[in-house]
Amino acid sequence: MSALETKHLLGLRGVSRGDIRQILDTAKQFREILDRPVKKVPSLRGLTIVNLFFENSTRTRTSFELAEKRLSADTVNFASSNSSVQKGETLLDTLRNIEAMKIDVVVVRHKGTGVPKFLADNSRAIIVNAGDGAHEHPTQSLLDMFTIESKLGSMEGKRVTIVGDIRHSRVARSNAWGMTTMGAHVTFCGPATLLPRNREGFPDVTWESDVRRAVHDADAVIALRLQKERMEDSLLPSLREYRNFFGITHDVLESAKSSVLIMHPGPINRGVELDSEIADGPNSVILEQVTNGVAVRMSALYLLSGGRANE
Amino acid sequence: MNNFVFKNVRPFADGKFGSPVTMNVTDGKWVGETPEAALTVDARGAYAMPALFALGMDFKEPARDDVYTFRDGFRAMRLGGFSGGLYESPANPIDGIQKLSAVEQVFARSGLNMRPLGAISEAYDGKALAEMMELSEGGAVGFGDGNRDPGTPRFLRLALEYGAMTQKRFFFLPMNYSLRHGAQVHEGVVADTLGMKGSPRQAETIALFGLLELALWLKIPMHFKQITCAESLGLIVHARARGLDVTCDVDVHHLLFDENDLFGLDPNLNLHPPIRTSADREALWNGLESGAIQAVSANHTPVLRQDKEVNFEDAVPGAVSLETFLPAIWAELSKRVGDARAVELLSQAPARVAGTSAAEFAFGKASDFVLFDPSLETEVAGETFAGQVRNSPFLGRRLKGKILGSCIGGTWTSRG
Numbered sequence: 001m002s003a004l005e006t007k008h009l010l011g012l013r014g015v016s017r018g019d020i021r022q023i024l025d026t027a028k029q030f031r032e033i034l035d036r037p038v039k040k041v042p043s044l045r046g047l048t049i050v051n052l053f054f055e056n057s058t059r060t061r062t063s064f065e066l067a068e069k070r071l072s073a074d075t076v077n078f079a080s081s082n083s084s085v086q087k088g089e090t091l092l093d094t095l096r097n098i099e100a101m102k103i104d105v106v107v108v109r110h111k112g113t114g115v116p117k118f119l120a121d122n123s124r125a126i127i128v129n130a131g132d133g134a135h136e137h138p139t140q141s142l143l144d145m146f147t148i149e150s151k152l153g154s155m156e157g158k159r160v161t162i163v164g165d166i167r168h169s170r171v172a173r174s175n176a177w178g179m180t181t182m183g184a185h186v187t188f189c190g191p192a193t194l195l196p197r198n199r200e201g202f203p204d205v206t207w208e209s210d211v212r213r214a215v216h217d218a219d220a221v222i223a224l225r226l227q228k229e230r231m232e233d234s235l236l237p238s239l240r241e242y243r244n245f246f247g248i249t250h251d252v253l254e255s256a257k258s259s260v261l262i263m264h265p266g267p268i269n270r271g272v273e274l275d276s277e278i279a280d281g282p283n284s285v286i287l288e289q290v291t292n293g294v295a296v297r298m299s300a301l302y303l304l305s306g307g308r309a310n311e
Numbered sequence: 312m313n314n315f316v317f318k319n320v321r322p323f324a325d326g327k328f329g330s331p332v333t334m335n336v337t338d339g340k341w342v343g344e345t346p347e348a349a350l351t352v353d354a355r356g357a358y359a360m361p362a363l364f365a366l367g368m369d370f371k372e373p374a375r376d377d378v379y380t381f382r383d384g385f386r387a388m389r390l391g392g393f394s395g396g397l398y399e400s401p402a403n404p405i406d407g408i409q410k411l412s413a414v415e416q417v418f419a420r421s422g423l424n425m426r427p428l429g430a431i432s433e434a435y436d437g438k439a440l441a442e443m444m445e446l447s448e449g450g451a452v453g454f455g456d457g458n459r460d461p462g463t464p465r466f467l468r469l470a471l472e473y474g475a476m477t478q479k480r481f482f483f484l485p486m487n488y489s490l491r492h493g494a495q496v497h498e499g500v501v502a503d504t505l506g507m508k509g510s511p512r513q514a515e516t517i518a519l520f521g522l523l524e525l526a527l528w529l530k531i532p533m534h535f536k537q538i539t540c541a542e543s544l545g546l547i548v549h550a551r552a553r554g555l556d557v558t559c560d561v562d563v564h565h566l567l568f569d570e571n572d573l574f575g576l577d578p579n580l581n582l583h584p585p586i587r588t589s590a591d592r593e594a595l596w597n598g599l600e601s602g603a604i605q606a607v608s609a610n611h612t613p614v615l616r617q618d619k620e621v622n623f624e625d626a627v628p629g630a631v632s633l634e635t636f637l638p639a640i641w642a643e644l645s646k647r648v649g650d651a652r653a654v655e656l657l658s659q660a661p662a663r664v665a666g667t668s669a670a671e672f673a674f675g676k677a678s679d680f681v682l683f684d685p686s687l688e689t690e691v692a693g694e695t696f697a698g699q700v701r702n703s704p705f706l707g708r709r710l711k712g713k714i715l716g717s718c719i720g721g722t723w724t725s726r727g
Contacts, residue, residue: 191444193473209476234469237433237440245444 003307011136012178027299044073067297141174156183164224189214220261314346326651339721357684361672365396367610379613383698389724391633392681395424397665404430406441422720437462447477455482485519532556541594578626606661638712687713
């Protein structure tokens with residue numbers, strides 16, 4: 001089945017350097033295809049993929065759907081808002097019903113940590129995590145790494161600073177695992193209320209509460225989206241103070257390398273975690289991340305399905 | 312006029328009050344030569360000691376400038392010999408940079424070393440975090456609860472966790488408001504004899520224990536305002552032994568009164584937190600002697616006459632104390648801890664708690680000092696106090712010791 005050591009893509013924790021290397025290298029080929037007039041290959045023809053999104057998502061779902069279509073897979077979308085889940089069906093029953101329809105791959109997003117793992121434990125299908133709670137979002141990290149490598153070469157020895165709500169971020173966690181596996185150094189920066197306190201379980205990353213110190217030697221800075229709910233939940237006093245102390249602004253970047261890459265998993269709160277002039281500025285690779293996301297997801301789906309492109 | 316000659320003063324130096332000398336002061340500096348056109352004051356053997364530093368001051372303006380104003384407060388400070396103080400107003404939480412800038416402008420014009428405490432939550436509501444990072448950069452020396460319920464344990468945890476980034480000290484009046492249940496007096500003999508609701512010591516100790524646990528967990532430097540009982544001191548001493556950076560103060564009134572004084576039902580002794588038993592009072596004195604308590608707080612709380620001229624329980628709690636503070640406490644304090652430690656407890660120690668330095672008082676230096684004669688008496692009357700408030704439990708009494716005046720920032724304020 002899988003052309004990778006891993007059968008599913010549940011997260012990047014524990015995924016080997018070889019697997020990540022293979023996904024990133026294969027993604028390069030798919031990235032080239034995306035620049036062709038005809039952006040479609042027959043690689044996954046005959047395969048059925050369900051996009052099982054229990055949590056609202058536009059860009060990740062669209063990105064997966066495009067990746068699937070460009071690989072010529074048959075795709076179905078399942079959104080919890082109009083599904084049997086609303087009627088009280090259990091997760092296991094939902095899964096069994098989908099499986100009964102002979103699905104090969106399940107791309108799942110859920111607000112609960114561990115849902116992809118649960119599906120993997122209880123299904124014969126290949127499971128791809130499109131984000132579970134604040135746990136992991138492996139394809140986001142893969143596309144982040146792909147974007148950095150496309151600009152700066154290998155991840156090895158690169159310094160990546162991730163700024164924002166680390167405590168509630170699956171992107172931060174996947175990047176910590178993925179990037180350190182690939183030999184990069186990761187720095188987490190955020191207000192104390194948005195940083196995890198118990199850090200022994202994390203890979204070797206640097207923790208910082210001063211954004212200027214955090215960015216000063218970074219090759220890439222990833223700003224995370226700040227959820228407005230964090231204010232209502234008393235984790236922050238105001239968006240204004242957040243922006244003044246943790247926002248990526250022109251001022252802050254004066255402490256950084258002039259070549260630093262500016263990244264964001266989207267959607268951006270302009271003027272909060274990222275100022276408009278930075279988001280749209282020469283260092284920003286945010287839109288390239290979006291394009292690369294399709295290529296990386298094509299690569300992951302293709303390799304997990306056995307790399308049957310030439311069969 | 313900024314030139315003064317103070318004759319027959321006994322200046323405090325090297326831990327004691329020296330023999331009578333003449334002090335020449337020009338533009339606030341203690342100089343050698345006699346200045347020209349100087350005002351001469353004969354101190355008749357009075358002490359000259361470093362000006363005091365106040366903890367626990369609320370001047371009410373702007374929200375309640377009908378009660379008391381900054382001008383009244385600054386006047387009271389000079390009358391009482393205070394060159395500086397830590398400012399925290401329950402009526403006017405400094406919860407945003409605009410409010411901080413506004414008070415700092417007022418403070419800058421006062422000629423006094425005023426240090427503002429920021430609020431931990433917006434309007435002290437215990438629900439939304441105040442912009443502590445910005446307040447800290449703007450000059451807030453620490454953060455406080457405004458003597459109000461600081462919110463749920465979860466909110467407190469987040470406030471401390473967030474505020475810890477400022478590396479400033481957090482100030483709390485430990486009080487479990489549910490246990491206090493609106494009581495205005497200690498739950499003891501007086502409350503039960505007179506049929507009033509009582510606030511037990513545990514209203515303080517339970518809140519204190521929770522705060523200390525949070526401080527230990529989140530590594531927060533903390534200060535506890537107006538500790539009232541031995542049990543609290545025990546918790547604080549224990550926490551310090553566990554390595555916590557924790558300080559505390561005691562309200563001057565809690566050293567001078569106990570619940571037996573409440574049988575007279577003087578609304579001016581309705582204080583927050585409440586006065587407790589004579590054993591508690593003795594424990595607080597012991598805490599000062601042993602060093603468990605870092606400073607004596609003025610807890611200066613102006614209350615309008617009409618809000619005190621009611622029955623005890625319906626009176627608004629609080630007492631003004633800046634003007635009477637030194638004569639009220641000096642005799643007993645110096646007897647208990649000696650002159651040197653007494654001066655330290657009233658000036659350097661509270662200034663340290665506020666993260667600043669106390670007034671300097673030395674020959675050849677800009678010196679802020681108070682002239683105080685321990686052998687005279689102060690007759691406390693309405694005109695003793697700045698502004699229109701009179702809510703002092705000492706009103707109509709005689710206190711041992713008298714302030715002749717203060718010389719702060721080169722300005723001489725005479726008490727006549």
